[in-house]
Amino acid sequence: MIAELGHFALILALLVAIVQSIVPMLGAARGSRPMMDLAPMAALVQFGAVAIAFAALTHGYVTSDFSLKNVVENSHSLKPLLYKITGVWGNHEGSMLLWALILTLYGAAVGAFGRNLPPALKARVLSVHGMIGTGFLAFILFTSNPFLRVLPVPPDGQGLNPILQDPGLAFHPPFLYLGYVGFSMAFSFAVAALIEGRVDPAWARWVRPWTLVAWCALTLGICLGSWWAYYELGWGGWWAWDPVENASFMPWLSGTALLHSAIVVEKRDTLKGWTIFLALLTFSLSLLGTFLVRSGVLSSVHAFAVDPARGAFILALLVIAIGGSLLLFALRAPALRATGSFAPISRESALVLNNLLLATAALTVFLGTLYPLFLDVIGGDKVSIGSPYYNATFVPLMVPMVLVMAAGPLMTWKRADLAGVLQRLRLAFVGALAVALIMVIVTKGHEALAPLGIGLAGWLLFGTLREVAERIRLFQAPWEVVRNRLAHVPRASWGMSIAHAGLAVTIAGITIASGWQQESIQTLKPGESITLAGDIYRFEKVEPLPGPNYSAEEATVTVSRDGRTFATMHPSRLTYPLQRMTTTDVAIHTDGLSDKYVVLGDPQPDGGWIFRIYYNPLVPWVWFGAIIMVVGGVLSLSDRRLRIGAPVRRLKRTEAELAA
């Protein structure tokens, strides 16, 4: 009964979405207020209906309603309650429903909070959003309906996939979707602006918070996903350039470019066509990510739905959404004219360079991800592209980007004094050189990448600090002035500085973690030990550990250095009899600077056990940095000009300079 309610709610949501895509658009064209005012209402109703559908499916999971096919295939009565709930989106149908829920949530948020938007723009934005909703709700109802029943009702479910019972996996998809789907808002704004034929600073300011929310969520989602892969998959790495990872990384790259170019539109009323293009591109890459993951076009360890019918439907959606918007772009964007002009050396130019490098990086990842498909289609071999490709292409793009990143914020709009900027950065340069030199000494000159990476991280961090110091006139003005300035720095500026510093931390983490990982694989009997990176790992014992739906063997490993034991670790091996599956639970000991990472392997006939032990220096920094970036993004989101959001066309001169 409740499942049918959910099914009907989903159908209702589709009908409302169809109305929402047509009526407000016509209303905006005819100037009819009642027709335009339908949009926010429809957006709220659509969200309510999808929320009811989602709640109904969740109810099915929580109560283990095995008359639902989706529940039978993906749940089990023995599952812990938490994983029954997260199991709702741990499968194709449920995850698409979550997609739709988040999509309509964004629409409802614009409907409810977008009071400052001009009525026609708001109507068009929500209308375009309704079209996206129509496409995805139709996709769910026609190819991936989670509310199908089965007869006879099986006694229990089949879905107890142990790998999916994990908090990291359970919670990263919602954040990834908040990010992916959040870019739909920027997309809707871009299409609405193309229809209206007007892009101005006010438009950029309205788009920015939605882009920022999406960006923060996507950053967090990628971070959680990478962390999950690190501790769950047990191979000691944290990023594999897997197609599914790339699918989330591409929109992140172009979304980052969009955040920056939208600033130029807002402050300087130029780069309009490019910003619109980035908004279209970012959501297109998000859709593409969905397509790649869901259709089985690219095979990957992550993919959990391979169905050509669904693939064809998503491809049709892609063609309509991306093709349609790009067609509109080709027709309408050339008419967008910029009022601001800028010199080759200016903050605008620095941001353009940043945009070009980010877009090229996204293209690089795109080619690497799709090259196997291209080759396959033209009849070549099945190949897979690995990290050597990305190291050779992606890293060289990031080097100049980071170099410019430290200098960009010190530049002024319109025309900047490069010599002056470099002059002000000389301390940062000395600092970067110093840390790079330290790395040369530590590595005894055998490594080129480590000094480069650490030098870049230092350059970015010191450059960012320099910019903050300059903003508050630290060491240049009396303390009262510094204090006064400190109190008046806009939160968006703090956000930028913190996010840039976060990237510096991540770069340092990536550099050291990829250069200095040490690993050892050995068979140990109880009482034996391995020495790795100066630490002695002693295998004490292994004990059986019964679980609710698995049986496990848990080893005890003590880690000591210089005769002092500082950690006791418990890696384990879990066997799930129902699935005939064995998984490993990695034991990780972290001190914030490095991880000790122990994996228990198979038992050997001679009574020994295989151990894989990794020493991962600075790996936690990869995620710390990402978290810092998110903090910066959230702080920027709380900036007064976005919170108040009053459509002031021109900022007061002084305020504009302060924010610059």
Added chain:
Amino acid sequence: MPPESNSGLGRRLLFVLPIVAFIALAGVFALGLGHDPTALKSAMIDKPAPDFALAPVAADRPGLARADLGGKPMLVNFFASWCAPCRAEHATLAGLAASGVPLYGIAYKDKPEAAQRFLGDLGDPYQRIGLDLDGRTAIDFGVYGVPETYILDRDGRIRYRYAGALTDQVLKTEILPRLDALGRP
């Protein structure tokens, strides 16, 4: 940015570029959708099976060597006790063997005890089994990952390779017609 700095026709063309690129991409996707990810081409098709001589999984059972292949159309199945899809296809193999199709097994990177336990638990449909401890023979066959099943003709040449777990459906549409075409007794 290029869109702003150009003018006239060149500028218009620049704005058309994204849609053109996207149409090409959509075409590739459409073709890619039609591709079966399990349809891996094998470089070994129509070539004689590679030479090998493998020890048995248990002392009381025969091993498998190149000399045992040929003489009649047959199947060679690569499996491993540690491979979940291999368990899944085992019932299909048992049915196939019961219908009289000659089926030979190669245990890929498997320990003899584990392979024995696997066959003890699930039944042994194979006429002979070779133990490919180091995976060398699998490499010579061009195995992509277990399970894989090869159809050999009476001259001992590889005529077809199926990658992935066999199902009754695959058997009916892919394997049996080919065996019949090769003159299955």
